[in-house]
Amino acid sequence: MIPPLPLFIVGAVLCGLSILMLCWHPGPNAWIGVRLPWTYADRELWDTSWRLGIVLVLGMGLGAFISWQVFIAATVVLLGVSLGCPMVIYYRKYGTLRFWKDQGWIAYHPVVRCRHCGHYQKLPDDAALSTAQCEACGRPYRI
Numbered sequence: 001m002i003p004p005l006p007l008f009i010v011g012a013v014l015c016g017l018s019i020l021m022l023c024w025h026p027g028p029n030a031w032i033g034v035r036l037p038w039t040y041a042d043r044e045l046w047d048t049s050w051r052l053g054i055v056l057v058l059g060m061g062l063g064a065f066i067s068w069q070v071f072i073a074a075t076v077v078l079l080g081v082s083l084g085c086p087m088v089i090y091y092r093k094y095g096t097l098r099f100w101k102d103q104g105w106i107a108y109h110p111v112v113r114c115r116h117c118g119h120y121q122k123l124p125d126d127a128a129l130s131t132a133q134c135e136a137c138g139r140p141y142r143i
Helices: 004-023 035-040 043-066 068-094 126-130
Strands: 099-101 110-114 120-122
Touching: 004 043, 004 068, 035 043, 035 068, 035 099, 035 110, 043 068, 043 126, 068 110, 110 126
Parallel strands: none
Antiparallel strands: 099 110, 110 120
């Protein structure tokens, strides 16, 4: 069965967008991507959410070829997963949902919580987590 024309157009546009996302991979920006403070603070998290977005947008496009109900369900899943997943990954990596913002519109940086004493510490970037030590107790954050 061929889907109605509007449904076919929506599906084709979303499938084309997912192929474009697969070929073009921008860094954190203000226009496209999962634009949350946690994804701005951690480049690895930005890349993970971008790859997840490719799969979910493709699922929306393929769902649009089937029916409006499947398309709407895929849209709800896209919104829920794309907003919830970066928060969960950030929390598991840093032990908190805190971040700090420097001057600028995209200058977010991570904050890590010590698992031993509970002290919060600002990090300059996500790469500093591997060598950072707690300022209060001196233990490394990565064990």
